[in-house]
Amino acid sequence: MDIEQLSERILAGERRALARAITLIESSRADHRAQAAELLERLKGVGRHAIRIGLSGTPGVGKSTFIESFGSMLTGQGLRVAVLAVDPSSARSGGSILGDKTRMDRLSRDPNAFIRPSPSQSHLGGVARRSREAVALCEAAGFDVVLIETVGVGQSETVVAEMSDLFILLLAPAGGDELQGVKRGIMEMADIILVNKADGDLKAAATRTCADYAGALRLLRKRPQDPEGFPKAMTVSALEEDGLQRAWDEMQALVGWRREAGFFDGRRADQARYWFEQELRQALLAKLETPEAKAEMARLGEAVASGEATPAVAARQLLSGLGLEDG
Amino acid sequence: MDIEQLSERILAGERRALARAITLIESSRADHRAQAAELLERLKGVGRHAIRIGLSGTPGVGKSTFIESFGSMLTGQGLRVAVLAVDPSSARSGGSILGDKTRMDRLSRDPNAFIRPSPSQSHLGGVARRSREAVALCEAAGFDVVLIETVGVGQSETVVAEMSDLFILLLAPAGGDELQGVKRGIMEMADIILVNKADGDLKAAATRTCADYAGALRLLRKRPQDPEGFPKAMTVSALEEDGLQRAWDEMQALVGWRREAGFFDGRRADQARYWFEQELRQALLAKLETPEAKAEMARLGEAVASGEATPAVAARQLLSGLGLEDG
Numbered sequence: 001m002d003i004e005q006l007s008e009r010i011l012a013g014e015r016r017a018l019a020r021a022i023t024l025i026e027s028s029r030a031d032h033r034a035q036a037a038e039l040l041e042r043l044k045g046v047g048r049h050a051i052r053i054g055l056s057g058t059p060g061v062g063k064s065t066f067i068e069s070f071g072s073m074l075t076g077q078g079l080r081v082a083v084l085a086v087d088p089s090s091a092r093s094g095g096s097i098l099g100d101k102t103r104m105d106r107l108s109r110d111p112n113a114f115i116r117p118s119p120s121q122s123h124l125g126g127v128a129r130r131s132r133e134a135v136a137l138c139e140a141a142g143f144d145v146v147l148i149e150t151v152g153v154g155q156s157e158t159v160v161a162e163m164s165d166l167f168i169l170l171l172a173p174a175g176g177d178e179l180q181g182v183k184r185g186i187m188e189m190a191d192i193i194l195v196n197k198a199d200g201d202l203k204a205a206a207t208r209t210c211a212d213y214a215g216a217l218r219l220l221r222k223r224p225q226d227p228e229g230f231p232k233a234m235t236v237s238a239l240e241e242d243g244l245q246r247a248w249d250e251m252q253a254l255v256g257w258r259r260e261a262g263f264f265d266g267r268r269a270d271q272a273r274y275w276f277e278q279e280l281r282q283a284l285l286a287k288l289e290t291p292e293a294k295a296e297m298a299r300l301g302e303a304v305a306s307g308e309a310t311p312a313v314a315a316r317q318l319l320s321g322l323g324l325e326d327g
Numbered sequence: 328m329d330i331e332q333l334s335e336r337i338l339a340g341e342r343r344a345l346a347r348a349i350t351l352i353e354s355s356r357a358d359h360r361a362q363a364a365e366l367l368e369r370l371k372g373v374g375r376h377a378i379r380i381g382l383s384g385t386p387g388v389g390k391s392t393f394i395e396s397f398g399s400m401l402t403g404q405g406l407r408v409a410v411l412a413v414d415p416s417s418a419r420s421g422g423s424i425l426g427d428k429t430r431m432d433r434l435s436r437d438p439n440a441f442i443r444p445s446p447s448q449s450h451l452g453g454v455a456r457r458s459r460e461a462v463a464l465c466e467a468a469g470f471d472v473v474l475i476e477t478v479g480v481g482q483s484e485t486v487v488a489e490m491s492d493l494f495i496l497l498l499a500p501a502g503g504d505e506l507q508g509v510k511r512g513i514m515e516m517a518d519i520i521l522v523n524k525a526d527g528d529l530k531a532a533a534t535r536t537c538a539d540y541a542g543a544l545r546l547l548r549k550r551p552q553d554p555e556g557f558p559k560a561m562t563v564s565a566l567e568e569d570g571l572q573r574a575w576d577e578m579q580a581l582v583g584w585r586r587e588a589g590f591f592d593g594r595r596a597d598q599a600r601y602w603f604e605q606e607l608r609q610a611l612l613a614k615l616e617t618p619e620a621k622a623e624m625a626r627l628g629e630a631v632a633s634g635e636a637t638p639a640v641a642a643r644q645l646l647s648g649l650g651l652e653d654g
C-alpha cells in the first residue's frame with residue numbers, strides 16, 4: 001500500500017481512504033502494523049481542532065437514535081461528524097453496537113458523516129489502541145466532531161473517557177424514584193448527563209429522573225476542569241429531536257471554557273502520555289504471546305502446577321530463556 | 328541471612344522464624360528477593376495439607392471478632408491457625424485491617440496461632456505476590472488452617488479467592504428486607520456466606536438476611552466444584568461463639584468432597600498456573616520501573632504530549648533503547 005498517497009487522500013477528507021486506513025490500523029499483521037505506524041507518524045499533529053465526544057449508555061437508552069438525530073443536526077449545520085464505537089464485547093456478540101448501520105439510516109447516507117463499527121476483537125487493550133488511532137485519523141481527515149460511542153460495560157467507559165475531550169452519559173427515564181444502577185465511577189466521569197426519551201408518556205419521568213441526577217451531581221466534589229454549573233444533567237428527546245441544540249450549546253460552552261483555562265490542551269497532553277504508557281505495557285506483554293513463549297509457558301506452567309517449581313523461579317527461567325533476564 | 332537455617336526453623340514450626348521469613352519476602356530489595364526465592368524453592372511442596380480459607384467482609388461486619396472466636400475454637404481443638412491479611416489500601420490508611428493486634432487479643436497470645444498484618448504496599452500486585460508467598464511459608468511451618476482476610480474493596484476479593492481453597496463471605500444483618508450491596512461477582516465467588524451478629528436484638532434480622540441470601544444463592548448457576556447444598560448461607564454469632572462449629576463442619580465437609588472429587592488439587596494447580604502468569608507479567612512490567620526506563624519514559628512522554636511523536640513510535644523507541652526491541 002502506498003502510505004504517502006493514502007495519507008494525502010485522508011488529508012483531502014476522502015471517506016473511502018479513511019475507511020481503508022482504519023482497516024489497516026485494525027490489522028494485527030506485522031507489516032500492516034508497520035504501515036499503520038508510518039501513516040500515523042505522517043499525520044501526527046494534523047487537524048487537532050476536532051471535538052472528541054465520548055458517549056456512554058446501556059442498551060435500551062436510545063443511543064443509536066440519539067447519534068442519528070444529534071449527528072444529523074450537526075451535519076445540517078455544515079459540520080463533518082465521525083462516529084466510532086468502542087465495544088470489547090462485540091467479538092462475542094457478533095457486533096452489538098453499530099454493527100447494523102441501518103439503525104442510523106439517515107446518518108450513514110450523509111456525505112458529511114462517517115460511521116465505523118467497533119473492531120471485532122475481544123481484548124479491550126487492542127480495541128482501545130485501534131479506536132484511539134482511528135480518532136487521530138478522523139481528525140486528520142478534517143472531521144469537526146468525533147463521537148466515540150461505548151456500551152455501559154465495565155472498563156470501556158474509562159477507555160473512552162481517556163480519548164475524549166467531553167464525556168456524555170446517556171440515560172433513560174427511571175421507572176421508580178430511584179437512581180438507575182449507574183456506577184458512581186461512571187457518573188464521576190460524566191461532563192453532561194442526558195436523560196433521553198423526554199417525550200410522550202415518558203416526559204414526566206424523564207424530567208424527574210433528570211432532577212434526581214442533577215441533585216446527585218451536586219453532591220460530587222467540584223472538579224478543577226469544570227466551570228460553574230458543570231457537570232450538569234439535561235433532558236433530550238432524540239426521537240422528537242428536542243433539546244439537542246441546547247445540549248450541543250452546553251458542550252461547546254464547556255469546551256470553550258476549558259480551552260481558555262488551559263484544561264483542554266492539558267487533558268489531551270495527559271491522555272497522550274497515558275496512551276504512550278499503555279502502548280509500552282502492551283508491547284512488553286506481547287512478548288509472552290509468541291508461539292515460542294506460549295510453548296514455554298505451557299511447559300513451565302505444568303511444573304508450577306505440580307509443585308516442582310515455584311512461580312517466581314519458573315517466571316525467571318522463562319524470561320531468561322527468551323533473552324529477557326530480570327534486572 | 329542463613330537461608331538453610333531459616334528454612335529448617337520454619338519447618339520446625341518456629342513462629343519467630345516464620346515472621347522473619349515473611350519480612351524477607353515483603354522486602355523489595357534485590358538481594359532480599361533472591362534470598363526469598365531461594366527460601367521458597369527450598370520449601371516448595373512442603374506442608375501442602377493446610378486448608379486455605381479466604382475471608383471477605385466489609386468493615387463493621389465483625390470480622391476481627393469472628394477471626395478471634397473462630398481461630399480460638401480451632402486452636403482449642405489442637406489445630407494451628409495462621410491469619411494473613413490482603414489489604415492494598417493499608418498503605419494509605421495506615422493499616423486498616425489487622426494493624427491493631429489488640430482487636431484479637433486472645434488469638435494473638437495463643438501459641439498455636441500466628442497473626443500477620445497486610446504488607447504496607449499500595450500496589451495490589453505486590454501485596455498479592457507477598458501474600459501468596461506468605462501462605463506457602465505458613466503451610467511449610469505446619470499450620471493446619473490459613474485464614475486470608477480481606478476487606479470488601481474491588482479486586483482484592485479476586486486476589487484472595489485465587490489463593491484460597493474456600494472463600495467465605497462474612498455479612499452483617501441487613502436493615503431492611505433488601506440484600507446488602509454485595510456485588511454479584513463477589514457473591515458468585517463465595518462457597519459459604521456467614522451472616523454474623525445472630526445474637527441479641529439482631530438475631531431475627533440475621534435469620535431473615537440469611538434466608539434472603541440462601542434464596543439468592545439458589546438462583547445462581549450450579550458450579551461443578553460444589554456438592555449438593557453448596558454454596559450455602561448460615562448464621563453465626565462471633566460474639567456469643569455460636570454456630571462456629573457448625574460453620575467449620577460445613578467447611579470441612581466441602582473440602583472433603585472436593586478432595587475426593589479432584590477439585591481441591593485441580594484448583595490448586597489452576598491457581599499455581601495463574602500466579603505463574605501473574606509473576607511473568609509483573610517481571611516484564613518491572614522493566615519499566617528502573618531509573619533509566621523512567622527517565623526515558625518521562626522524556627518521550629513529553630514528546631508524545633506535545634504531538635511530536637505518536638504513542639506507538641515513542642513506545643518502540645523506548646523499548647529498543649532498553650534492548651527490548653519489538654518482534
